[in-house]
Amino acid sequence: MTNRSGNALLTRFSGLLRLLPLLIVFAVWQVASTVGALPKWLMPSFFAVIASLADLVKSGEIVPHTIASLARAGAGFAIAVVAGILIGVLMARVRAVQLAMEPILMLIYPVPKPALIPLFMVWLGIGNFSKISVIALACLVPIVIATFNGARSVDPMLLWSARARGTSGRRLLWRVVIPSALPQIAAGVRTAIAIAIIVLVSSEFISSDSGLGYLIFSYGGVGAEDAMLAVVLYLAVLGYVFDRLYVASLRKAMAWHAFAH
């Protein structure tokens, strides 16, 4: 009985409960700062960071940087989604493409993409083009792998079903292969959202005069740790919101699939 009512309570406040561990971390952080266990020169207090964040938002200073960052990340991400699905499907259907792409993918998979930024700058200049290219490359990898695996593991019975009902040739791709790979493609795209943000910030550390990464780097450079951490926190919230929006829209758009979370 107590167990069941406990569970009911859990479900009712699950939204709040999910935030509880975070609230505890923030509280411990703030208390440690207040009692002097965490000196200011080591790390600003939680409230100081929040106050900084409020200033950044209120003054509007963060807005143009957010726009610049989102444009870069969005462009790289969009290129990666289109190219990634295309390459992944081609790899799964055309043996030659698979043989050509697999070793290249395996080679770039473990490479920390931000390490390629200087190289891309030499090739493509120090402007947006090189940043967007690195973001696209980094996002491309999980999308290609997810699409490839999804398209490759289409149930042969499903293909037979479609063929017995009059679908053949390239139509099979649109009617069966891609739809049945969608859940895996969606998972790969979700990973790419997080990667886009990570690589975005790294790319803006180097030779940039706008963007959230630039903001973090310049505040860090002048010792304004509270403002620096405020931007980091802002990025974390931004990433979380994007992920939630993505998952929510997926659930709506792909109601036919049983998502695990």
Added chain:
Amino acid sequence: MRYGEGFDAVVALERIDLAVDRHEFVSIVGPSGCGKSTLLYLVGGFLRPTAGEIRLHDRPIEGPGRDRGIVFQRYSLFPWLTVRDNIAYGLRELGVARGECDRIVADHVRLVHLEGFERRYPRELSGGMQQRVAIAQTLACNPEILLMDEPFGALDAQTRRILQDELRRIWRRGSQTVLFVTHDVEEAVALGTRIVVMAARPGRIKEVLTRGFDVDDGDEFESNPAFVALKLHVWRSVKEEVDAARA
């Protein structure tokens, strides 16, 4: 029918010789591994025979075609399509006009008693309902031959029984020829007007029995001595093969 090459080759089917007439209901029963599904996939045109020929109206079968519809044990339905769109799938591929398509879909939804579930996705349905949709999806294309690969094999006993009755009713009203693969002897005898018993290793036809009496809807047929005798005969015949495979 062989799989593989050289020393690794497996003879899956050998000397299959079977002629099926229009509107027959042929059950194919046998121990697992006897190649009964392989035989069905050959007729479906999904596999090519390595020797011999399968003819439909004196034309050799060269690939899947709309004249043959197939229902698998699972995975016949497209998970991303609703019940309605699944049933309409073959019609849309054929380019049937919208209104005509809607009418045929509505007819087939009614045929398998799924009114009210048109907008559901397969994962929202029970196994029995999913197989009903699969049958409707296949019948909507109006195939001459219905190939069924253990379509009720994953269902619980009651649901299986109900769907067997429905299938018999649908078959009796229509003009389809049915090839029905099962490992369930009672199902084979209760549905098939002819029962093909297969033997394993290599897969071959052991005997073909004709059911000389009618099986009506309801459950009276179960106490019919002729039914009991035929069921027992088929069961012993299959059991012999199971024992032989084990030895």
